[in-house]
Amino acid sequence: MNALTRDLIKLVDMTEEMMKEKEQKEGVDYREKLHLMPPVGWLNDPNGLCQLNGIYHTFFQYSPFNAEGGVKMWGHYTSKDMIDWEYQGVKLYPDQPFDCHGVYSGSTFIEDGKMYVYYTGNVKLEDGDFDYINTGREANTVLVISEDGKTFGPKKELMRNVDYPSDLTCHVRDPKVWKEGDTYYMIQGARTKEDVGQALIFESKDKINWKFRSRVESEKPFGYMWECPDYFEVDGTKILSASVQGLEGGVWDDRNVYQSGYFLINGSILEDYKLSEYMLWDYGFDYYAPQSFETEDGRRIHISWMGMPDCEEYTNLTIAEGWQHCFTFPREVFVEDGKVRQRPVRELQKRKTFVDKSTGMLKKDGYKVYDVNISGIQNNEFRTVIDEELILEYKNGRFEMHFTSQDKNSVSAGRGMRYVDVDKISSVEILVDKSSVEVFVNNGEYVFTTRFYPQKDSLTVEAAGAEIMMEEI
Template sequence: MTPEVNFETMTEFKPTPELNQARNFEIEHRTPADRQPAFHFTPAVGWMNDPNGFSVYKKQVHLFYQYHPYSNQWGPMHWGHQVSKDLIVWKQKPAALAPDQPFDKDGCFSGSAVESEQGHVLMYTGCANGKQNQCLAIGDGQNYAKFEANPVLSQVNLPKGYSDVDFRDPKLWKTGTTWYLAAGILNPEKKGEVILFSSPNLKDWTFESILLSFDGTNGKMLECPDVFLLDDQPMLICSPQNMHAQGYEFHNGHNSVYIPGRFNQSLESSRFFQKEARQLDYGLDFYAPQTTLLEDGRRILIGWMSSWNSPILCSRQNWTSQMTLPRELSFKQGKLIQKPIREIENWYKETSHIDNVHLDGTFEDNRMSGRYLDATLQFSNPAHHFAIDLACDENHKTTFTIDASKGWMEMDRTYSGMEEDWVTVRKAALPESGVDQLRIIMDLYSVEIFVNQGEMVLSTVIPTLPQADRIVLHGQDENLTIDFHSMDVEKLHQEKLKNDLDET
């Protein structure tokens, strides 16, 4: 295959038997929409983990993902594929990649995508015979042809002493006429690094520098690196494996962190330092985030809302895992701010306002309920002792608690209907100024809590059956009142059901 292939007509594209099999299977076994969340990205069937190829191509947002269609457990990795115009309503596309070539026969691992003059460029990690190398495919937004000369980036491109055994997750971008690629790797001392390469043509790559090096004291392999400018600030996010808890930080073992660059220069000349690593999400379920830049200039992040050792819900359905709600990023006063993507506001159905709630024990109102909602709680002053029970009935609840006297907040899904030995509680340190606002996004099987307009986020999956939909407030702060504003997004559920019928 050569760059002269006409990717508009894809006359050179011929799906392999392996890819055809995956595409047919996901059509025949796709999950009905009424068994899935309304507006969180989920696979049609099977297992999903890392988001891949999050990109804009021909004015649509494309999201690929690590995918094993044939069971709800991890297996040989494919790339699933969906598209959206607003990052809320997603349309299924045929599976994009299958492990069907000598250079990726053991799996098409994580990677990225970029719009180019040649077409939609996918760069991914091909796994074969215990080696991990970077491979290229180009397509038209639906079908993707792999370069016969893959891998384009391999052992021969690495610095002396480095191995391609743990070398994966390429993030691709272009500056001027030069292509750049960041990837995670273990150095000769088995310590995690993010390294940078450059290329004039996507095929011939040269090692440039080390962007980030962990010293081995806390965290090993640095998975899924992403490098970008945010409000003119160089930023690197990645997912270090095997971290140790430090106070209320890094409790998940495999974590996701962000690191601001020290120099306000180009991405390619920036350096990042381990001691600046800060946790991205304080919930129970978050890993391998990836970002893209929208045409209007917003930098958007989406992450895998799961944990490697707690794939919630896999026991009673034919799909596993969901992505977080896409988040708009900004960098203010040295902090990464994450807010729910504003397009969700276009889908509000009804709004409930309950103002000046004074808590002296327990408060419940039938206007506070639902499993598809976007609710904001505004406190008159920082909450001291407060709790909210979500997805409640007589036997179930998921509780978020603030205890200022102890300096922490907590997510607890112990009573959410867990049937296996999953992690159920996660604590995080309160912001220095306390908590004066919570925004809670619920979508059937998940809870995302945005603290102080995105200063902190906690993402958690719950297995609670849909009929548990009450919300209960608890508190005893004498001087505290709460305004509770809830936006019903059931309309999104109805839209998903309609789309499901149209596709069928």
């Protein structure tokens, strides 16, 4: 451990302890019960998601010194059930020349009872006039190994910008590793010098020495950067997930500043592939940089940052409390009727307490953390109002999530409306935490996620002929 690491550990420990004391004295309004949050400061991308010897590990991009961001390190949570999480402290600090301006996003590959953690080491040069796109930035691929998920060995720099194709900008990042046969593959997001987004695939025989193999790209340019790429299979369906920056015009003008979605892969992603149209993982306000992993029982779990970078449209009231952002609740990804769907992990069912069951209409007040399932909706007649200002409804061929006020000090904190065109609404599940809402439409075919800041804790559901069941968590 070098002197810089020791100093960073002291500063982080002191900052987290000050936050604990502040919350004990002043209380907290919007700290979540089910969703992972930073102890203090800023949280963004989920990283290194995995399960090792029965224990779930979630790392996260962490800037503890400022609730509005800063130099990134990796914080760490563990859990036995993806419901109750225990904070384990910071595991990776920006303490080497090849990651001195941030331990950026990456993933964990499990083999032989070990965690092989790959991430992007970020370096921003200062001695010169740089645009930090084509000049002035280093994106270094780094490996660190852990045998227990608690202690980590020395960092090893595997690749630098000179090891990537020469037609790329300095923006190459977010490695995700998998294995086929006796070969390891790594996918990374990239931005070309022509401002075209794509993914790169590298291959290795030993997890250490990597060489460029191929690219994954759309037939026509699609955004200028594909961040956080993730490739996996679910029920025989091949999926390439990517968070795309630079989509403009048409429907994208009604979406978030950046998108997180996926392509279905026809053929082999390594060669002779064809990409489907791009489909969104989530149609709400707060969703970016998802990452997945496979559990030891074979499920594909998805977790995302419940936030949005470079967003000027809306904000989060928790900044005033000294922290910002959280993760989505872990979701199972599955395929049904040829469609990729999502649902809260099944472990949640064991934590629910029955509140009420009715047909057609339900009204409740005073609940902060709960799950509502509405099934058997008739004639697309559906409308839900949460805390009098957040409205979910089917109207004119669209499922909409919208707020009655866009004031930045209101329940919405500046959020307006998001929607998806859909012919029929049959079921809706609504998972509400203290400052977040996740909505699963038509058995998870469409999902909407948002932060919100309630004052009244009220709920009204109207759904013609539907069975409505509310459970507290």
